[in-house]
Amino acid sequence: MRQDSPIRQAARQAEARPLDNRSKHLRRLVVEGLLGGGRGHIGSSMSPIEILRVLYDEVMRFDPANPKWPDRDRFILSKGHGCLAQYALLADKAFIGRETLATFCKRESILGGHPEAGKVPGVEASTGALGHGLSIGLGMALAARIQQRPSRVFVVMGDGEINEGSVWEAAMSAGKHKLGNLVAIVDYNKIQSYAFTDEVQPLDPLPEKWAAFGFDAIEVDGHDVEALSALFRGLRYDGDRPTAIIAHTVKGRGVPFAEHQPSWHHKNKFTDDEVRAIAAALEDA
Amino acid sequence: MRNTSLNKVHELARRDSRVVFIGSDLGVGTLKAMKAEMPERFFMEGVAEQNVVGMAAGMAMDGLIPYVNTIAPFITRRCYEQVAVDVCVHNLPVRLIANGGGVVYAPLGPTHLAIEDFAILRALPNMAVVAVSDAEEMKRLMDVSLDWPGPLYIRLAKGGDPVISQPTDDFRIGRAILRRPPGRVLMVATGATTERCLRAAEILAAGGVESGVLHMHTIKPLDVGALLSLVPGRDLLVTVEEHLLAGGLGSAVLETLVDAGVSLPKVVRLGIPDAFTREYGSQETMFETFGLTAGQIAERVRTAL
Ligand SMILES: Cc1ncc(C[n+]2csc(CCOP(=O)(O)OP(=O)(O)O)c2C)c(N)n1
Numbered sequence A: 001m002r003q004d005s006p007i008r009q010a011a012r013q014a015e016a017r018p019l020d021n022r023s024k025h026l027r028r029l030v031v032e033g034l035l036g037g038g039r040g041h042i043g044s045s046m047s048p049i050e051i052l053r054v055l056y057d058e059v060m061r062f063d064p065a066n067p068k069w070p071d072r073d074r075f076i077l078s079k080g081h082g083c084l085a086q087y088a089l090l091a092d093k094a095f096i097g098r099e100t101l102a103t104f105c106k107r108e109s110i111l112g113g114h115p116e117a118g119k120v121p122g123v124e125a126s127t128g129a130l131g132h133g134l135s136i137g138l139g140m141a142l143a144a145r146i147q148q149r150p151s152r153v154f155v156v157m158g159d160g161e162i163n164e165g166s167v168w169e170a171a172m173s174a175g176k177h178k179l180g181n182l183v184a185i186v187d188y189n190k191i192q193s194y195a196f197t198d199e200v201q202p203l204d205p206l207p208e209k210w211a212a213f214g215f216d217a218i219e220v221d222g223h224d225v226e227a228l229s230a231l232f233r234g235l236r237y238d239g240d241r242p243t244a245i246i247a248h249t250v251k252g253r254g255v256p257f258a259e260h261q262p263s264w265h266h267k268n269k270f271t272d273d274e275v276r277a278i279a280a281a282l283e284d285a
Numbered sequence B: 001m002r003n004t005s006l007n008k009v010h011e012l013a014r015r016d017s018r019v020v021f022i023g024s025d026l027g028v029g030t031l032k033a034m035k036a037e038m039p040e041r042f043f044m045e046g047v048a049e050q051n052v053v054g055m056a057a058g059m060a061m062d063g064l065i066p067y068v069n070t071i072a073p074f075i076t077r078r079c080y081e082q083v084a085v086d087v088c089v090h091n092l093p094v095r096l097i098a099n100g101g102g103v104v105y106a107p108l109g110p111t112h113l114a115i116e117d118f119a120i121l122r123a124l125p126n127m128a129v130v131a132v133s134d135a136e137e138m139k140r141l142m143d144v145s146l147d148w149p150g151p152l153y154i155r156l157a158k159g160g161d162p163v164i165s166q167p168t169d170d171f172r173i174g175r176a177i178l179r180r181p182p183g184r185v186l187m188v189a190t191g192a193t194t195e196r197c198l199r200a201a202e203i204l205a206a207g208g209v210e211s212g213v214l215h216m217h218t219i220k221p222l223d224v225g226a227l228l229s230l231v232p233g234r235d236l237l238v239t240v241e242e243h244l245l246a247g248g249l250g251s252a253v254l255e256t257l258v259d260a261g262v263s264l265p266k267v268v269r270l271g272i273p274d275a276f277t278r279e280y281g282s283q284e285t286m287f288e289t290f291g292l293t294a295g296q297i298a299e300r301v302r303t304a305l
Helices: A006-016 A023-035 A042-046 A049-059 A082-090 A098-103 A134-145 A165-176 A208-213 A226-232 A272-281 B002-015 B032-037 B049-061 B072-076 B080-089 B117-122 B135-145 B193-206 B224-228 B247-260 B282-291 B295-305
Strands: A074-077 A155-159 A182-188 A217-220 A243-248 B019-024 B044-047 B065-071 B093-097 B128-131 B154-155 B177-182 B185-189 B211-215 B218-220 B236-244 B266-272
Touching: A006 A217, A006 A243, A006 B193, A023 A042, A023 A098, A023 A272, A042 A082, A049 A082, A049 A155, A049 B193, A074 A134, A082 A098, A098 A155, A098 B080, A134 A155, A134 A165, A134 A182, A182 A208, A182 B002, A208 A217, A208 A243, A217 A226, A272 B072, A272 B247, B002 B019, B002 B032, B002 B065, B002 B072, B002 B093, B002 B218, B032 B044, B032 B211, B044 B049, B049 B072, B049 B080, B065 B072, B072 B093, B093 B282, B117 B128, B117 B154, B117 B177, B117 B236, B117 B247, B185 B193, B185 B247, B185 B295, B193 B211, B193 B236, B193 B295, B211 B247, B218 B247, B224 B247, B224 B266, B236 B247, B247 B266, B266 B295
Parallel strands: A074 A155, A155 A182, A182 A243, A217 A243, B019 B044, B019 B065, B065 B093, B093 B154, B128 B154, B185 B211, B185 B236, B236 B266
Antiparallel strands: B128 B218, B177 B211
16 A cells, blocks of 8 residues: 555545635636537546636736736646636636636637637646646746746646656756746646556656655645645745645546546536536535 | 547457557547456556657567557657657557547647648658548558558548448558549548548539549558559649648649659649648538638639639
8 A cells, every 4th residue: 555645645534625615616617618618628627726726816926907917927737638727717817708718619719628828818828738838837937037027937737747758857957947936736636538647657756756856845735725825825936946736636626426537537528417417516505 | 430440459459469559648448448358468658658659669679569549749749759760760560540630629729630740750751641531441441550561650530430431442551542533623632531522523523523532541652653643634633631731642742743744734732721720619610711621622623623
């Protein structure tokens, strides 16, 4: 048996904890996109909601009216297939209109199955091909340093995504450049496309890997809003080590029958019963 | 078409102990039966295309025949150097099975489209590039794939594509199939566009214009003989592909004809212009945007005549 870290164990025990209304509201926005497009990476979009919520609600500096404000913090959803999570936050913060969500994947929509910069205000880089975001984030963090801007860079990656060698090339470089303004976040939901990460490509010991590449590696329950908030607020961002946050999450969180289910990674049809059950699960308390 | 292709890998693996399958984090349940029956020749690796292609090359160097499968842009662009150096320089019998060729993944945006795969793979010495039209033809391709001596790229279409191939086709890699004899016009197509061209030919015939359709399922090695025998004497040559106009089927056909010193009839190349796609929707709506539906092809032929 693998030895789980205390935070991983605690995160598992906390799964029974109900989501609060804001977390449910954001997930309902995800569902608006999902049903509008008739498809989407549902499991992948539900797992990083609290990470994005805390970043957008409490941590990142940005201006929806001026999405290109130079001093803004940069957010990159490197696991671009989870874009409905970001679209939900962008709609919530009025970067885009809420009604846009329902156009997801439609011919004329700005919201594709992966996020595109230049199309969607608030999206910094077009992602969807896994394993690119951390290198781009590294470049942005270096640009901020060169241009003496206070911008910080947050990159969210999937646990399957970090199988890509390019992620570790970026990590080595970030360590070398001592980029305190770079935060790599792994949405560690323990599932990739085919199956559980333990079956396809085991990652443990994960915090140790990031630490070995020169990061301050911190584990957190990725659905615990208070813990995430305290963690992000506690970071210095001006130190000489980049940060890696290993966020223990649940794929499909909030939709009970999708939780921990590899088969709910992506869906391109939903039965009426499923639609009803999803809606019921996400009703306000 | 994908299931047909992968089930064939399983069948080939039963027939020949050199066959192995390598997936790069594919969908749940992929080739479950093969995994159960011969777990030692079934590999599901992580999201690491460069690694799996290099790994396939290593296996092939020691006598195995690896069939590697993942989404088209990731089995081409993401690991291009491994394909070029590890597989093509060593001229190894590695088979790359590419899900969602062309604009099949339209709703997923440009990261998931493979509209330059013909161009970049055809540029590699030793590589063969094939795009069949339907699942039945896929079976025939898979059967002959086993003995193909070098690297082979197999582009999958959407799935559920209308069956236009025939059991009597005598399918061979590198040999085009004349689906409809030419009149004034010859259309040369590949993959999913062959079926569109056949329908376009019907529309044109109804208007009194006879046009042939040459199914160039193999983009490389290109069937020079078929072109040399069919192109002379036509008023119009049309190439139709679900690919950028730069470097694909149309380019290959013209290079071949020019190099052979054939005097060209009027030529029209239909495909995707030099830009990343700007819309989502579906494969069919993108075909419409690029003028690749049967009706649009017929119209463009008529205007060109
Ligand atoms: C380079 C590349 N290879 C393969 C894919 C196909 N793909 C999309 S999502 C996915 C699984 C990703 O798993 P993970 O990073 O754990 O994200 P999750 O959905 O579990 O949050 C794969 C293989 C891709 N998008 N990009």
